[in-house]
Amino acid sequence: KQEVTQIPAALSVPEGENLVLNCSFTDSAIYNLQWFRQDPGKGLTSLLLIQSSQREQTSGRLNASLDKSSGRSTLYIAASQPGDSATYLCVCTGGGNKLTFGTGTQLKVEL
């Protein structure tokens, strides 16, 4: 059974800092890994999707990496802004289109 863990569970940083969010998964047989953000009271917004054959994806200030052999993915946020404050979730897609959500990291970027 796939288990996805995110560390840290919560993070508070000053504006402008570069930061890394971590995601670990136990079963490396995944088709892809997707990072989402969720704002309070809102739905999930897709940020980046990394296919199993890829090592990383970039979008603006965001960079996500994938290392299947070690069961890890990282989301790097450069020059963090208060608007980045949200909960970040990583999701693994496995066999049978089964999605396993991570435990989430609640990020707060302070002025």
Place this chain on the structure above:
Amino acid sequence: DAGVIQSPRHEVTEMGQEVTLRCKPISGHNSLFWYRQTMMRGLELLIYFNNNVPIDDSGMPEDRFSAKMPNASFSTLKIQPSEPRDSAVYFCASRRDRGQDEKLFFGSGTQLSVL
């Protein structure tokens, strides 16, 4: 495209009443997922449809829950009778399954409160 559309946004009902949640997936998407989110259990998959056919309903809590997808553009999740422990945010998500590079898109959710 307007994205995945869910209705209602908020639902407050009394225990024992029937609740129907609605979802319109993104046009062209052939997979649809219903999720429930609570503080205690996080996001849980309830049911997954592919090409309007239920593929995996192992996450449906009990017989009080049922889901239908009569066509490619509409799905419902029904709870009858509702109970206070059903209170949660219910999300619908859709995806076009064509290779691996297909993102999952979520609706804004339905906040359900059963009193």
